[in-house]
Amino acid sequence: MAPLVNEHASILQNRPVGPGLHLLQLHMPVIARQVQPGQFVHMRIPGREGHILRRPFSIYDSDPEAGTCEILYQAVGSLTSYLPSLQEGEVEAIGPVGRTWSALERFREGSATRALLVGGGVGAAPLHLLARRLSEARLPFDVVLGAQTRDALVCLPRYERLCAAAPACSTDDGSFGFAGFCTPLVEERLAKGCTADGNPYDYVAVCGPEPLMRIVCGQAEAAGAYCELSLEKRMACGVGACLSCVVETVHGKKRSCVDGPIFDSREVVWA
Amino acid sequence: MTRKPRETSVRLAVDLGGLPMANPVTTASGTFAAGREYADFVDVSSLGAVTTKGVSLNGWEGNASPRIAETPSGMLNSIGLQNPGVAHLIECDLPWLAAAGAKAIVNVSGHSFREYVEVIEALEAAGTADAYEVNISCPNVDAGGMTLGTDPASVQTVVSLCREATDRPLIVKLTPNVTDICEIARAAASAGADALSLINTLLGMAIDARSRRPVLARAVGGLSGPAVKPVALRMVWQVHQAVDLPLLGMGGICTGTDAVEFMLAGATAVAVGTANFMEPAAAVDVVDGIIDYCEQQGVADVNELIGGLRC
Numbered sequence: 001m002a003p004l005v006n007e008h009a010s011i012l013q014n015r016p017v018g019p020g021l022h023l024l025q026l027h028m029p030v031i032a033r034q035v036q037p038g039q040f041v042h043m044r045i046p047g048r049e050g051h052i053l054r055r056p057f058s059i060y061d062s063d064p065e066a067g068t069c070e071i072l073y074q075a076v077g078s079l080t081s082y083l084p085s086l087q088e089g090e091v092e093a094i095g096p097v098g099r100t101w102s103a104l105e106r107f108r109e110g111s112a113t114r115a116l117l118v119g120g121g122v123g124a125a126p127l128h129l130l131a132r133r134l135s136e137a138r139l140p141f142d143v144v145l146g147a148q149t150r151d152a153l154v155c156l157p158r159y160e161r162l163c164a165a166a167p168a169c170s171t172d173d174g175s176f177g178f179a180g181f182c183t184p185l186v187e188e189r190l191a192k193g194c195t196a197d198g199n200p201y202d203y204v205a206v207c208g209p210e211p212l213m214r215i216v217c218g219q220a221e222a223a224g225a226y227c228e229l230s231l232e233k234r235m236a237c238g239v240g241a242c243l244s245c246v247v248e249t250v251h252g253k254k255r256s257c258v259d260g261p262i263f264d265s266r267e268v269v270w271a
Numbered sequence: 272m273t274r275k276p277r278e279t280s281v282r283l284a285v286d287l288g289g290l291p292m293a294n295p296v297t298t299a300s301g302t303f304a305a306g307r308e309y310a311d312f313v314d315v316s317s318l319g320a321v322t323t324k325g326v327s328l329n330g331w332e333g334n335a336s337p338r339i340a341e342t343p344s345g346m347l348n349s350i351g352l353q354n355p356g357v358a359h360l361i362e363c364d365l366p367w368l369a370a371a372g373a374k375a376i377v378n379v380s381g382h383s384f385r386e387y388v389e390v391i392e393a394l395e396a397a398g399t400a401d402a403y404e405v406n407i408s409c410p411n412v413d414a415g416g417m418t419l420g421t422d423p424a425s426v427q428t429v430v431s432l433c434r435e436a437t438d439r440p441l442i443v444k445l446t447p448n449v450t451d452i453c454e455i456a457r458a459a460a461s462a463g464a465d466a467l468s469l470i471n472t473l474l475g476m477a478i479d480a481r482s483r484r485p486v487l488a489r490a491v492g493g494l495s496g497p498a499v500k501p502v503a504l505r506m507v508w509q510v511h512q513a514v515d516l517p518l519l520g521m522g523g524i525c526t527g528t529d530a531v532e533f534m535l536a537g538a539t540a541v542a543v544g545t546a547n548f549m550e551p552a553a554a555v556d557v558v559d560g561i562i563d564y565c566e567q568q569g570v571a572d573v574n575e576l577i578g579g580l581r582c
Contacts, residue, residue: 003311004311004312004551005272005311006272006312006550006551006552044549044550049344050343050344051341052341052344052345052346052496052497052545052548052549053339053341053346053548053549054548054549092550094551233336233337234336234337234338234339234340235339236339236346236348236545236548237302237308237547237548237551238548239308239309239311239312239551240304240308241302241303241304241308241309241324241547242301242302242304242339242348242350242548243324243333243338243350243353244338244339244348244350245336245338246333246336246338246353252332253332253333253353258308
């Protein structure tokens, strides 16, 4: 794994892209060059000294040549609600942190032949770089995206450019695609057992709210597909030292920052 | 990028109860693991010492999640001394620290008097610890920890037993969650401690008003970070006047100036804890800051600062 750096990243762009959703573009050439799909940066946000802890943000996209990374974030807590006001200046980012999705390795080994990527809400972001890598390697994959509303499906255009078949979408309010959660779409795909060219899914990657991930992991396991999920717990150090962000697994407690954030679904013991 | 403090002509070496330190800065137990996780940021050999995460005889699972909560200028933690046991420390972590050229202060925990002694005995047999910090102050475990450290008689018993088990420098870590920390300090001193470290975290709580639940799974946890610094300074100052032992001061230290304040209050050395989470090379920044202060103030030897408060 590449050594961690604490990179002083300058803010190039920080703009609203959907309801409560913002796209932050940072110049951080070291991390941009090294980041693998699913990894994150642990970011110190200036100007709010009362908030002493960094926050983890997964990398949505990176451009190693330009030295830039993009982060898609949701303004939820007091710190992420303040973040949109930062239009220039620097943030400090520790990264790239964590393990990557094993999809590419599994394709190389031959244990994966067709992948299904399932993103709920901003959970679509940590999967995007994986979709790009799969697309660049011309490996077969399909995408299911769920969001509350049509406006919140902000990743869809980028995924459309990467996917051979249009991503299957759901919205809670029915404003786009299937009305409801995206789990029936996942079920349908896995139940069919095969796609147009006859390949079953043998790899599923999911990121989103925990209840969604739990259901999709169950669906994938029932269909006999290997499944990985991205779990992010409240963390302090972001480098594996403090043991704040532990996840219950069949092998005991593991750190979501450096043992994760990507976990094998069969390892996770759900609460 | 791995960092170490800058060169200086200021004499930085201190003696913490028989532990020679190249500079007065170590890490606070539990915030730095055993150094390896920070090796991309800090040259651990350039610190006065690395204080390792509390270790018990056999592994402890620690507490349920959520284990932390951010609070104004601070954080609460309720990790519960999760650790893989002393054998793992001896086999994996201490050799790594030794190979890296770092001094190791091993923080020792237990659920019973006997367990503290057994942990020290195991470490003595391995012979790789440079000093011990006896943790009688963790607020996040039900037995041992803080329950020991709030009763002078228990403190005297556990420190005496540990003292019998080793000739290495024995540091006793005190809890601030007492009415009179000087009484506890005197008990530890009379039982043979070589140095005292303070403060451990302040017992605190965070509540989520919307869910009407505590934020932490265990409801309460230990408060640390800049928010506790004034309390820590006050206690270091009081204990410095009460006992004739070197002190390892900690509580919200983020800068060299913070460290100097602790030394003026009576600390011989200082530990950087929560600041490691804010800035991974914080311990190096603190050494650099001490150097800056000494150079600007014409201090040739950092020992001049110890207890140098004018009042």
